Amino acid sequence: MENKIATPSGTKKILREYNLNLKKSLGQNFLIDSNIIDIITAASAIEGDEFVIEIGPGIGSLTQAVLEKLDEGKLLAVEKDAEMVRVLENIFAGEEKLTLLNQDALKIDWNEIAAEYNTENRKIKLIANLPYYVTTPIIMGVLESELELEQMVFMVQKEVGERICAGPETKKFGSLSVAVQYHMQPEIVHQVPSSVFIPQPDVDSVIVSLSPYEQNIYQEEVISKKFFFQIVKSIFQQRRKTLRNSLSKSAVINLDRDLVTQALEDEGIGIKKRGEKLSISEMISISNRIYKMRKEN
Structure with missing residues (x-):
């Protein structure tokens, strides 16, 4: 696909072409800045042969960029909204590296998904632009599944990202900080203004990268x-x-x-x-x- 989805004109074209009404209840905010997309894929360090899981692809802004990075790898995109899945099926028709799964990420058994779709036992990476209202349960659901991840990169509300990465003796250090850091090592890699979304959320975001510990002494x-x-x-x-x-x-x-x-x-x-x-x-x-x-x- 030549035209970038993650631009104001590219996103508006798709919204208009498919007559999409964004669902506030699902936290649908679409990225319109390809530079932010590039930062997410760079943080994911996609080498081309991985099994990548994307949660909440929406109209495919990040999906498009990941597919461009994959050579022999596979992308599994998990989308709750059936209408968005139909749009993605049209946009990426014939794309053999992509599998679309119309499921709620909160209800998925991630180990079963990996066993079913990652049949070649590739390295697993997970990326997501998470709806703010389900950020914590989705992240913790993935981490507590103990899925063997090479990298996890997601965009979340700034305050949540700061809480995830907070250390002791800070106001934002809490149960979420401990729960995430018990499993993986978090880092905020970029600040994201609300202006790069359609529609614009009320708060800014951050891109957070989670990396495995070389040795997880906590566990x-x-x-x-x-x-x-x-x-x-x-x-x-x-x-x-x-x-x-x-x-x-x-x-x-x-x-x-x-x-x-x-x-x-x-x-x-x-x-x-x-x-x-x-x-x-x-x-x-x-x-x-x-x-x-x-x-x-």
Whole structure:
């Protein structure tokens, strides 16, 4: 395809040609700046022979660019809106590298999808321009599936991207930061103004890249993943309280105050310290110690 979709004229032409009415309920905002598309594909480091999953292709702005990068690789585009799927089928008719899947990304078993469509066991990369209202559940759904990803690059609301990448002792560090960083290493690679979308959203966006750790010490050290995330949720549900109070008065998990006090002392962490000041490794150490102490009692 010679004409770029990710331009004002290219996008408007498709919207007009297919008489498309954008669905606000699905968070449909289309990129009209090919430079942003180039930044996303560059961050994805597509080499040409991967299995790429795209979530929410819309009218194919990013789809078009990814297909141009793929030589022997395959692209699976997952789109919830059946009307958009019909448009994509027309725009990319005859494109053998592309498979369109009309499904809700929130309900997909990603391991089953990989097994069904990535039959040649290619490296897997995932890209997405995510609707703001489902950003977190989609990201966490992919990460918790433990799909073996070489790279994950997505565009999200700026505030969400900053929360994902935030570190300890910052206001934006929270449960989402820990949950994402437990699985992969995030980085904001570019700031994106609202002006590059049709229609324009009310907020700016960022492009976030997630890369696998060379060695994921977090997952290696955690005794119980379920218990660890109960501890994390307890810490940030009452982030202004001291660590002892937020854990011993948690609505998420029932912990004895004396046990919490002893665990914190054993870890060399002051009982008046707030949980938001802890590193992920410190949270894991506390979680492991409390978990062991509960088992012994």
